[in-house]
Amino acid sequence: MSDAIHIRNLGYRAGKEFAIRDLAMTVPTGSVYGFLGPNGSGKTTTIRLMLGMLPKLDGEVTVLGHSMPEGAHHALAKIGFVPERLHLYQTLTVEESIAYHASFYKNWDAAEAERLRREFALRAENTVGRLSKGEAGKLMMLLALAARPDLLVLDEPTDGLDPVVRRDVLGALVEFVERKGTTVFISSHLVHEQERICDWVGVMDGGRLVAELPMHAFRAGIKRLRVNGAAPVIDGMPFVVLSRDLVVGHEEQWVVRGWQPEMAQWFQRGGAELRGVMDLDLEESFVELLRSSRSPMPEGN
Amino acid sequence: MFKQMLAVQWRFSRKTIAAVSVLIAILPALTMRLSAVSTVNYTPRGLVQQSIALGLVLGMFAVLTGLFIYESTWRNDTSGKNVYLLSLPITWRQFMLNRLCGALLLLLLPALCLWIGGVIGTAFVPLPPTLHVYALGVAFRFFLASSLTYCLWSALVQFSGQKATLVFLVVLLLAIIVPVIIAITGVALPLETIFRWIADPPSPVSVFFSRWAIIDV
Numbered sequence: 001m002s003d004a005i006h007i008r009n010l011g012y013r014a015g016k017e018f019a020i021r022d023l024a025m026t027v028p029t030g031s032v033y034g035f036l037g038p039n040g041s042g043k044t045t046t047i048r049l050m051l052g053m054l055p056k057l058d059g060e061v062t063v064l065g066h067s068m069p070e071g072a073h074h075a076l077a078k079i080g081f082v083p084e085r086l087h088l089y090q091t092l093t094v095e096e097s098i099a100y101h102a103s104f105y106k107n108w109d110a111a112e113a114e115r116l117r118r119e120f121a122l123r124a125e126n127t128v129g130r131l132s133k134g135e136a137g138k139l140m141m142l143l144a145l146a147a148r149p150d151l152l153v154l155d156e157p158t159d160g161l162d163p164v165v166r167r168d169v170l171g172a173l174v175e176f177v178e179r180k181g182t183t184v185f186i187s188s189h190l191v192h193e194q195e196r197i198c199d200w201v202g203v204m205d206g207g208r209l210v211a212e213l214p215m216h217a218f219r220a221g222i223k224r225l226r227v228n229g230a231a232p233v234i235d236g237m238p239f240v241v242l243s244r245d246l247v248v249g250h251e252e253q254w255v256v257r258g259w260q261p262e263m264a265q266w267f268q269r270g271g272a273e274l275r276g277v278m279d280l281d282l283e284e285s286f287v288e289l290l291r292s293s294r295s296p297m298p299e300g301n
Numbered sequence: 302m303f304k305q306m307l308a309v310q311w312r313f314s315r316k317t318i319a320a321v322s323v324l325i326a327i328l329p330a331l332t333m334r335l336s337a338v339s340t341v342n343y344t345p346r347g348l349v350q351q352s353i354a355l356g357l358v359l360g361m362f363a364v365l366t367g368l369f370i371y372e373s374t375w376r377n378d379t380s381g382k383n384v385y386l387l388s389l390p391i392t393w394r395q396f397m398l399n400r401l402c403g404a405l406l407l408l409l410l411p412a413l414c415l416w417i418g419g420v421i422g423t424a425f426v427p428l429p430p431t432l433h434v435y436a437l438g439v440a441f442r443f444f445l446a447s448s449l450t451y452c453l454w455s456a457l458v459q460f461s462g463q464k465a466t467l468v469f470l471v472v473l474l475l476a477i478i479v480p481v482i483i484a485i486t487g488v489a490l491p492l493e494t495i496f497r498w499i500a501d502p503p504s505p506v507s508v509f510f511s512r513w514a515i516i517d518v
Contacts, residue, residue, distance in 0.1 A: 053387040077390035087385040089377045092312065103305035104389045 080144030356513025367450025
């Protein structure tokens with residue numbers, strides 16, 4: 001089966017300050033893809049380009065087999081979208097919003113919408129503009145899920161929500177994905193949240209995708225090493241050094257990507273001593289990755 | 302889908318429509334009543350003049366109604382930078398068409414009220430045999446004028462910044478630069494012919510310039 005989202009050489013420019021250049025991204029069908037990046041890195045812009053909401057400068061975007069933005073209305077019929085901010089009409093009630101949204105989707109599941117409304121404790125007669133941030137987040141998630149989409153695109157769906165609401169929203173999402181096997185593309189800067197639910201991860205920074213790999217590889221591949229007596233410049237390393245900091249004396253702390261246990265022997269051959277290998281959690285890995293992408297190590301280090 | 306879109310449009314603009322409908326239903330009756338009690342205006346000429354004056358007010362109402370219906374509906378989309386609209390599985394063209402059809406249906410309501418108000422209002426005025434009531438015609442004009450305003454305003458607002466600047470420059474050119482050139486060169490342009498071409502039938506804009514008198518010869 002083809003990939004749910006396939007992006008090649010995507011280019012976009014917003015004024016003089018921000019640009020997306022040569023973005024390539026692949027979201028496998030059935031995966032839960034975490035789209036990580038600091039604020040202002042271009043996540044929302046990429047999502048809008050992906051859904052045909054913004055005109056791309058160049059490149060190819062294919063979503064669920066439809067070329068974007070030309071086939072946007074076909075693709076959007078199979079996509080559940082939760083934007084970063086509340087986008088619904090403020091003066092409509094919850095019930096009216098659901099009815100309005102439902103009228104655009106052939107696969108709309110009215111029973112599921114009603115079930116989720118009760119589960120989320122959303123009162124039908126409340127106007128959207130008077131909903132709390134948590135309730136608004138739940139309503140947007142309800143609308144995305146009840147459309148029975150093949151692809152869920154969630155832009156910071158839990159940003160600003162309290163832990164209880166966040167758990168409710170993510171719980172409904174996980175349950176839906178388990179039941180239907182939908183592909184999920186979830187953007188967030190809350191790294192630990194992604195760690196729990198995603199099996200693929202893409203990291204965006206400054207309009208570039210700095211990493212894209214399976215979550216297990218991302219988690220396992222980035223390590224912190226304690227190294228003693230390493231030469232200042234070393235050639236032919238079998239891994240990528242993201243950062244290298246002097247700790248005390250000749251002992252250094254390295255953060256490396258692509259680490260495998262058998263690579264320990266390489267240090268002995270180079271006359272250095274490997275004193276320890278430590279796991280990094282996703283957040284530390286993410287921070288190190290961003291640090292290295294912003295100020296890359298010189299060649300040979 | 303259209304039914305829901307219409308329901309939402311009605312929800313957004315119902316207060317404006319209700320207010321305009323009541324007002325323009327009352328206006329003809331009120332004006333005619335005032336004519337009936339006034340000895341100065343209660344002549345065939347006076348009645349027609351009163352009716353033409355009322356027509357000017359109705360024309361302005363038609364323009365304002367078209368603008369209000371557009372703004373009350375689209376304000377909800379533009380305030381959210383059209384994100385909701387763009388995330389729905391419908392082409393922009395289809396969405397615009399549905400919105401236009403919905404707006405035309407909604408604009409029928411005040412026109413209908415104007416017709417009924419005109420008929421009832423003039424029913425209390427004993428007309429001289431030379432004068433006739435044109436309530437349906439004026440109501441139809443109201444509908445056309447408000448619809449045309451809605452369409453023109455939609456087109457203008459949907460322009461990109463570049464296109465809007467272009468339109469502004471063209472208007473500026475026509476309004477300022479052309480008269481200056483005419484003054485300098487002394488070339489006589491058939492301005493009245495141009496205006497008549499814009500304002501007279503079959504130009505759709507003629508609906509704004511034609512007589513809107515409910516009572517006329």
